[in-house]
Amino acid sequence: MLHVSQLQAGYDETMILRNVHLDISKGKIVGLLGRNGVGKTTLVKVLMGLLPVNGGNVQFQGKDLKKERPEHRARAGISYVPQGREIFSDLSIRENLLLGMEAVRKSERSNTIPEEIFRWFPVLAEMINRKGGDLSGGQQQQLAIARALISNPKLLLLDEPMEGIQPSIVQLIQDVLVQIANEKEIAILLVEHNLDVVLSCAESFYILDKGQIVMSGRCDEINEDDLQKHLSV
Numbered sequence: 001m002l003h004v005s006q007l008q009a010g011y012d013e014t015m016i017l018r019n020v021h022l023d024i025s026k027g028k029i030v031g032l033l034g035r036n037g038v039g040k041t042t043l044v045k046v047l048m049g050l051l052p053v054n055g056g057n058v059q060f061q062g063k064d065l066k067k068e069r070p071e072h073r074a075r076a077g078i079s080y081v082p083q084g085r086e087i088f089s090d091l092s093i094r095e096n097l098l099l100g101m102e103a104v105r106k107s108e109r110s111n112t113i114p115e116e117i118f119r120w121f122p123v124l125a126e127m128i129n130r131k132g133g134d135l136s137g138g139q140q141q142q143l144a145i146a147r148a149l150i151s152n153p154k155l156l157l158l159d160e161p162m163e164g165i166q167p168s169i170v171q172l173i174q175d176v177l178v179q180i181a182n183e184k185e186i187a188i189l190l191v192e193h194n195l196d197v198v199l200s201c202a203e204s205f206y207i208l209d210k211g212q213i214v215m216s217g218r219c220d221e222i223n224e225d226d227l228q229k230h231l232s233v
């Protein structure tokens with residue numbers, strides 16, 4: 001579904017990503033691991049079209065994405081939850097969720113929030129008229145993910161969704177991710193610091209170090225000693 005090869009990208013003169021390759025198939029969860037500052041967010045921003053590609057290929061469902069603007073990528077089915085959530089504190093949960101419809105073509109937009117959103121995140125139904133700013137961090141993250149799912153994406157990019165969230169909510173979000181990947185066949189790129197989170201919900205992983213993929217494989221075949229070499233600080 002998503003195929004990245006020999007990708008080069010960065011900020012102005014500073015090249016951050018070098019020769020990055022990555023593949024994600026329909027309905028699979030892929031973990032992207034790496035220490036602070038190795039380029040994980042940069043990679044996700046390049047995939048969403050928020051940063052340009054300086055070299056290499058990015059293909060989504062067989063189509064070259066390199067020159068597509070972020071809104072075109074969103075319409076093509078790529079949805080993004082940035083690090084730090086970016087929900088609107090002064091808007092209600094319903095209004096926050098409906099903003100997710102912006103990614104949908106005008107003619108196909110609806111004012112109804114799909115029932116499945118509340119099945120995955122029941123707390124949002126209970127608090128539907130409350131303001132985003134009234135929610136806890138874990139509830140805000142559920143809102144951010146739910147908003148990204150409103151447009152019925154094919155690929156969901158999640159940048160550190162578990163950051164600063166209490167363990168019971170981490171577990172809940174992990175379970176929902178597995179459920180939506182299976183049920184809706186949504187592919188998920190899960191950027192994570194935490195190896196345990198990736199091991200418990202992803203099928204495969206990539207490790208980024210200094211802008212390069214230094215290790216990848218299936219989570220059930222992982223050699224934790226090798227892995228720690230690239231993850232320990």
Ligand SMILES: Nc1ncnc2c1ncn2[C@@H]1O[C@H](COP(=O)(O)OP(=O)(O)OP(=O)(O)O)[C@@H](O)[C@H]1O
Nearest residue numbers: 011014016034035036037038039040041042043083
């Ligand atoms: N807007 C920017 N302009 C210039 N350099 C940047 C910019 N944003 C990030 N960088 C640099 O790019 C490199 C990769 O940063 P990036 O945020 O992609 O890493 P990361 O792996 O996501 O880190 P973290 O886990 O801390 O979020 C870092 O050296 C960072 O300082």
